[in-house]
Amino acid sequence: MTGANSYHRLARVGAFALAIVASGLLAGCGAIDRALPAGDYQPPEKATPQLTLEPAEFKTLPGWRADVLSDGIAAFLASCPVIAKKPADQMLGYLPEHGTMGDLQRICTEAAGLNTKSAVQLQFFIERNFRPYRARDGQQETGKFTGYYEPLLRGSWQPDGRYRYPVYSRPRDIVVVELEKFDPDKRGEQLAGRLVGDRLVPYFDRREINDGALRGRQLEILWVNSAVDLFFLHVQGSGRVLMPDGSYVRLAFSGRNGHRYSSIGRELVAQGVMKLQDVNLPSLRAWMMANPLAAEQLMQKNKSYIFFRVEPEDAVKGAMGVALTAGRSLAVDPKFIPLGLPLWLTTTDPLDPKNQKPLTRMMVAQDTGSAIKGVIRGDVFWGFGPEAEARAGMMNETGTYYLLLPRTSQP
Numbered sequence: 001m002t003g004a005n006s007y008h009r010l011a012r013v014g015a016f017a018l019a020i021v022a023s024g025l026l027a028g029c030g031a032i033d034r035a036l037p038a039g040d041y042q043p044p045e046k047a048t049p050q051l052t053l054e055p056a057e058f059k060t061l062p063g064w065r066a067d068v069l070s071d072g073i074a075a076f077l078a079s080c081p082v083i084a085k086k087p088a089d090q091m092l093g094y095l096p097e098h099g100t101m102g103d104l105q106r107i108c109t110e111a112a113g114l115n116t117k118s119a120v121q122l123q124f125f126i127e128r129n130f131r132p133y134r135a136r137d138g139q140q141e142t143g144k145f146t147g148y149y150e151p152l153l154r155g156s157w158q159p160d161g162r163y164r165y166p167v168y169s170r171p172r173d174i175v176v177v178e179l180e181k182f183d184p185d186k187r188g189e190q191l192a193g194r195l196v197g198d199r200l201v202p203y204f205d206r207r208e209i210n211d212g213a214l215r216g217r218q219l220e221i222l223w224v225n226s227a228v229d230l231f232f233l234h235v236q237g238s239g240r241v242l243m244p245d246g247s248y249v250r251l252a253f254s255g256r257n258g259h260r261y262s263s264i265g266r267e268l269v270a271q272g273v274m275k276l277q278d279v280n281l282p283s284l285r286a287w288m289m290a291n292p293l294a295a296e297q298l299m300q301k302n303k304s305y306i307f308f309r310v311e312p313e314d315a316v317k318g319a320m321g322v323a324l325t326a327g328r329s330l331a332v333d334p335k336f337i338p339l340g341l342p343l344w345l346t347t348t349d350p351l352d353p354k355n356q357k358p359l360t361r362m363m364v365a366q367d368t369g370s371a372i373k374g375v376i377r378g379d380v381f382w383g384f385g386p387e388a389e390a391r392a393g394m395m396n397e398t399g400t401y402y403l404l405l406p407r408t409s410q411p
Helices: 003-023 069-084 101-111 119-129 206-210 227-236 264-270 281-290 292-300 386-394
Strands: 051-055 130-137 143-150 152-156 165-168 175-178 190-196 199-202 220-224 239-242 248-256 306-310 329-331 342-348 358-367 377-384 396-406
Touching: 069 101, 069 119, 069 342, 069 358, 101 119, 101 396, 119 130, 143 227, 143 386, 152 227, 165 227, 165 306, 206 292, 220 227, 220 306, 227 281, 227 292, 227 306, 264 281, 264 292, 281 292, 281 386, 358 377, 358 396, 377 386
Parallel strands: 143 377, 152 239, 329 358
Antiparallel strands: 051 130, 130 396, 143 396, 152 220, 165 220, 175 190, 190 199, 239 248, 248 306, 329 377, 342 358, 342 396
């Protein structure tokens, strides 16, 4: 596509995107779905200032002296290489209390020399460098906290009677339009589609892809043995595949088809199949395995489709582009919480049957998700394995958080 033809075709794409923005038909690009792709850190966009911060003291934080702070510091240090590359005067957010990258860079330098075996030193370091601020959404003090994990699938490099469901890499014909270039209020939102002649049309949806829209284009990475497991891989955004020879292949998010994500749990509630309080990962999986034909129709209702790539590194990376730490990395809404910033989470243990056991610990904002929206909203990364799956699958807790802001920045 060159010369005048290229200009006119791209101009039509831009005009189409602008029309979508003007009509208000698009609110985002679908998705995890769960985690957004790894990439360079960007500061939070200026949003309507619903976030209010109330100064607090560490001694008042629930569970402050009981946490294993070395785990929280390790997660914070994972963000430091990204933080170090940013301009020192870059604001962490849109509020004065958020401080600058220079504040975090100084703290990162000091943290690198800590004796992580000394709980007293770690506690002193945090209390000297940070001050907690309780977050509120106007007058609302609590919000929703969920969990996610790295699922395990079984697969093969070649299809056969057992391994029938392909995991696709990102097609090269997907066109992504950054909507903020046409409307500043659409910052961070995208429109994905494909060119047909000189028109941008929606990309193939889940049903069309499952029916073979991408077949024959050599986009298959590998094949797995369960359509249900593949669907939940799309929901989580990354995972591991156990191959017949006992080796593992790690899959990472590579892109999406641009269609909105639709919750199958909400669909089952709407159909009267489940009650809202009974919807969780184990109950959804059990119902889908017991009702394969109905499950296939249910999955098709979620038009969003996720593409993957093989991840050579032995780590799951979040939106900040750093390795996530199980039980310490939190997906947040970057409109309100700067990525890389530590915080103190106060909620309840998802595996406590009475929902009374506290879950209080230092976390680090290192990921995002299209379903993670709002001032007090978070998604805890629980890692890999049966316990991680159990915690993520059951987690739907009420809680709050305290931002740990550099003491050098004064509110």
